Amino acid sequence: MITILRDLLRYNGEFRIGFALIAVVAAMAALSFASPYPPNDVYVVAPDAPPSAAHWFGTTSRGQDVFWQLTIAIRNTLGFGLLVALLSRIISILVGLTAGYLGGWADRILMAINDTFIVLPLFPILILFYFVLRDSMSTVLLACIMASLGWAYDARLIRSVAMSLKQREFTDTAIFSGMKTREILLREHLPYVMPIVFSTTLNNMNWSIGLEVTLAVLGFMDINTPTIGGMIYWANQHTAIVAGVWWWIAFPILLVVMTFVGLYLLAVSMNAYIDPRSRLARMGGGRS
C-alpha cells in the first residue's frame, strides 16, 4: 500500500496534484473539529466583514465566519459523498459480479435494468423525491436515495472485469474444489475488482457531491445542515454577489472546485495505475 502510494507520487504528476488538492480539502474538513463557533448558530460575529486577519475569509450576512463555516460545510459534503459512494458500491459490486459470473439470462435481465438506470435522467426524479418528501428530506435519506439510483455505470465496469475473471483458470479450480457461487464471488473475484471499485468510488463521490451542491443551491434538500451547496444557497438568498459580499460565494466555490478536480485527478491516475501498460510507460519503460 505504501509502496503504491510512493510510486504514484514519484511517477504520476496528476496524482501529485490531486493528492495535494485533496490533502488541503481534508485538512479543512479536519479543522472543523477545532471550530470556535457552533456550526448552526447565526449572528455570532459582525456580519458582512471582508476578509481580514480576524476573519480570514470574511463573514457572511448571517453573521457567520466564512472560514469556520466552510470547514464544517466541506466535512458534511465530503461525508455525504462518501456515504453515497459506499452504499452504491455495495449494489454495483453485487450486480456487477453476479451478472458477469452467471452470464446468460440473469446477465441480460440485470443489464437491462442496469442500462435503464444509466439512461434515466436522475435530476428530475430527485426533484420529484424532494417535492413529495419536503421537510422530511434529510441528508442521510438523500444519500440513500442517490445511492440506490447511482450504481449502474460502475456495475457495468465491474461486470466487464468479472466476465474476464470467469474465464481464468482459478475460477475453474474453485468450482471443482466445491466452492459455492457466493464464495467464489466474494473470496476469489472480489479482490480482483477492488482497484476499480476504489477508482469508481472517487468518481461516484464527484457525481454525488455535484448533485448535492446543485440540489442544495436550489433549496431542494435539508438546508439547515451546513454543506457547500447550503452555503451557496444562503449566499444567493442574501444576494451576496449584488451586495458585494463576494467572499461568501467565492471561497465555497473555490474549495468545492478543488474537491472536484482533486477527486477526479486521483481517479484518473488510479485508473492509469491499474492499467499496467500505461504504468510502465510512465516509469520510462515500454513505448512512450
Place this chain on the structure above:
Amino acid sequence: MRSYLHYALRRFAQFVLVVFIGINLAYVITHATPIDPVEQSIAAVTSFGNTAPEAIAEMRRSLQELYGLNGGWLEQYSTFWSRVLRADFGPSLSAFPAPVSSLIARALPWTLGLLGFATIVSWLLGNLLGGLAGYYQQNRSLKLLGVLAMALHPVPYYIVALALMIVFGFIWPLLPITGGSAMNLEQGWNLPFIISVAKHSILPALSLILIGVGSWFLGMRSLVSNIVTEDHVVYAEIAGVDPRRILGSYVMRNALAPQVTGLAMSLGGIFNGAVITEKVFGYPGVGTLLVDAVYAGDYGLVLGVTTVSILGVSLGVLLIDLLYPLIDPRVQVTT
C-alpha cells in the same frame, strides 16, 4: 437488413423498459412514500390562517382527485398510467387554468434547441480536438487544452453557469444573463427576435459546451492514443499513407463508435445539467418550469415535466442507438 431489424427491436425493447421503470419510479415516489402530499398541501394552505372545516374537507377531496388518490391501489395505478399515456396531467396550479401539457409544450422547443445545439457542438468539437490531441501528442497547445479540460470537466454544471454569470453579468456586463429573449419583441420568425434569442442563448449554451467538450475531449484522446499503437496504424504509417488520412479514416473512425455509445449513455446526465443551467439563466425551458413548479407546489406540473423528461431522454437515446450501426457496421453482423 434482418440483423439490423433484430438490433432495432432489441433497442426498442430497452426503450420500453426504460420508460416503464422510469414512470413506475415516478408512481412509487408519489404514491408509496409515507408522506401524504394531500395533507402536506392542506397544512401549507391552512398555516396562513383560519379556514373553515368544510372548506378543508372540500379541499381534501379535490386534492385527492387531483393526485389520483381515489379508490384502491389498483385503481390509483391505472389512473396514473392512463393520465401518463394521454399526456393529461390536469390543469397547472401555479398557472391556473392553463393545462400542464400546454405549458410543457411551450417550454419544450427552448430546451430542445439549447440542449440539442450544445450537445452536438460539444460532441463534435470535443471529439475533433481530442482526436488531434491523441494523435499529435507532442503539440503544446493541445497539451494545454488537455490540462484545461481536466480542470473543467469534473466541475458540476451549476458552478460553471454561476461563474459565467458572475463574469459576464456583473464584472464585465457583455451579454444578457436572464431570459430566453428580450421581452419587448414579437415572438416569431423575424430577425430582431432571432438575434435576441441567439444572444440570450450564448451564456447557457457556453456553460453546457465548456463542460461537455472536456469530457468528449478526454475520452477521445485516450481512445486515440491507444489506437495509434495498433498494428494497422503502424502498417499504414510505414506504407506512407497521408497522415491526415490515417487520422481521419484509420484512427478517428475507429474511436468514434465508443463515443457514440458514450453520447447515448450520458444523455441523461447532460439533461440534468441543462435543467440547472436553464434555472440559473432563467431560460424559459422545461428545467426552469420544473424548478419553479416545485417552488409553487404545483404537483401536476412537476409530475408532467418529470414524465416528459424521462420520455424525451429515452427517445433521444433510442435515436442514437438506431443510428449507431451507420458508424459501426459490425453491429449488423454480430447481433
